[in-house]
Amino acid sequence: MSLQDRIDQAVATVAPRLKTCPRVALILGSGLGGLADAVDAHLSLDYGDIPHFKESDAPGHAGRLVFGELAGQQVVCMQGRLHAYEGNSAEDIVFPLRVMNALGAQTLVVTNAAGAVNTDFEVADLMLITDHINLMGSHPLTLGEDQGLRDFTDMTYAYTAALREQALAAAHACGLTLRQGVYIGVRGPSFETPAEIRAFRVWGADAVGMSTVFEVIAAASLGMDVLGLSFITNMAAGVLDQPISGEEVLEASKVAIENMKALVLGVLAG
Ligand code: HPA
Numbered sequence: 001m002s003l004q005d006r007i008d009q010a011v012a013t014v015a016p017r018l019k020t021c022p023r024v025a026l027i028l029g030s031g032l033g034g035l036a037d038a039v040d041a042h043l044s045l046d047y048g049d050i051p052h053f054k055e056s057d058a059p060g061h062a063g064r065l066v067f068g069e070l071a072g073q074q075v076v077c078m079q080g081r082l083h084a085y086e087g088n089s090a091e092d093i094v095f096p097l098r099v100m101n102a103l104g105a106q107t108l109v110v111t112n113a114a115g116a117v118n119t120d121f122e123v124a125d126l127m128l129i130t131d132h133i134n135l136m137g138s139h140p141l142t143l144g145e146d147q148g149l150r151d152f153t154d155m156t157y158a159y160t161a162a163l164r165e166q167a168l169a170a171a172h173a174c175g176l177t178l179r180q181g182v183y184i185g186v187r188g189p190s191f192e193t194p195a196e197i198r199a200f201r202v203w204g205a206d207a208v209g210m211s212t213v214f215e216v217i218a219a220a221s222l223g224m225d226v227l228g229l230s231f232i233t234n235m236a237a238g239v240l241d242q243p244i245s246g247e248e249v250l251e252a253s254k255v256a257i258e259n260m261k262a263l264v265l266g267v268l269a270g
Contacts, residue, residue, distance in 0.1 A: 003091075003098075006052040010099045013051055014065070017043050021104030022067055022076035024268065025097065025224075027215055029081070029112035029231075031250055035261050036077040041068035047080070050099070054082055054092050065096070071268035076100050085189035085210055090140040094218035101222045107163070108219040109227045109267070111260060113249060114209035115191070115236035117200050118181060121207070123235065124256045125179050126263060128167050129159055129228030132213050133184040133205055140214040141221055153221040163227040163267070170266030176259055181206025183230055185213030194238025208236050227267065231256035 019042045028035055047053040047063040055063045066077040078096055082088040097108065114127070121127070141151060164180075171178035184205035186192065192200070192208060200208060207230045219226050233249040233256070 006095070007098050007102050009051040010053065011102045013049075014045065014099070014103060018067060018103065019043070020074050022074050022100065023105060024073050024075045024107045024109060025100040025105035026075055026077045026264070027081050027097070027108065027110040028077060028079060029211060031113065031257055032111050032260060033079045034257065035264060036064070036066040036079040038261065038265070039066050039068040039070045039075060039077055041066050043067040047096075053096060054088060065100075071265045073268045075268070076103065076105055081211060083210055084136055084138065084187045084214075090136070090138040090142070090214045093214045094140040097215050097218050098222070101219075101224060105224070107225045107227070108215065109229070109264060110212050110215055111229045111231070111264070112183075112209045112212045113233045114183060114207035114230040115234050115244070116206070116232045116239065117184070117197055117208050117236045118206040119235075119239055121179055121232050121235075123232055124259070125232040126171070126176060126256060126259055127179040127181050127183075127207050127230040127232065128164055129183045129212070129230060130164065130180050131159060131182045132216060132228070133182060133200075133203060134213045134217070136185050136213050137187050138214075140218045151221055153217065155217070155220055158216055158220040158226055159228055160225040163225055166270065167227055167229065167263065167267050170269075171263055174262045174266050176263055178263070179206070183212060183228065184208050186210055191244045192237045197236040197238050207232065229260065229263065231260050
């Protein structure tokens with residue numbers, strides 16, 4: 001079945017149940033699923049109930065699309081996302097985004113947990129993503145010409161300047177410090193080696209994580225506006241003389257979650 005047919009089937013299942021069309025798609029990273037609870041929801045669907053959606057089994061990730069109003073905007077939240085380290089293909093990872101776009105979302109707000117490559121950063125900092133480096137080892141737009149998807153999407157302005165300004169203004173209004181920097185996406189699931197982190201620093205990366213890059217590439221190819229935000233859960237490998245544990249990353253994220261929620265709500269409220 002072609003990609004377009006799969007999108008159409010998913011849309012045909014969801015669209016008749018929508019009270020209003022979503023304008024903003026939110027993809028919520030590890031620990032941030034709670035933001036979806038703040039949505040005044042009129043529809044909530046498990047991924048398993050939507051044709052061609054794959055289910056996530058990463059810790060801290062439910063698998064649900066939540067439709068409703070958040071800070072005065074019609075949104076659709078992906079509560080739980082797919083990761084490459086779970087064995088999902090790049091195409092599968094961006095499929096929900098394609099469906100959210102087909103349902104009306106023209107803006108993507110994507111959040112993630114990340115390790116700090118920039119040694120000036122601190123745990124619990126928030127970072128506005130200004131650009132990314134794709135080291136995921138794959139790409140979401142390689143389905144082939146028969147699918148009408150092999151484009152040469154320009155990535156120069158992938159992270160929309162106007163939304164970045166809005167995020168900086170919202171952070172200022174909330175009294176939050178918002179770092180800015182380059183996100184490097186890796187496949188995982190192991191954390192990086194100290195040598196890799198030193199190399200990433202030379203390349204100009206400020207934060208490292210295992211998501212976001214595919215979704216942003218797909219959003220750019222769909223002509224969507226994008227805002228990317230990271231919360232720093234740990235200093236990346238080798239910055240401190242201690243190991244990194246997955247539990248620690250989930251735990252540390254709790255500190256940044258409230259700030260991230262306030263920032264996202266501030267951006268949506270405009
Ligand atoms: N590396 C990769 N992904 C991450 C990290 C990290 O240090 N922290 C949170 N996600």
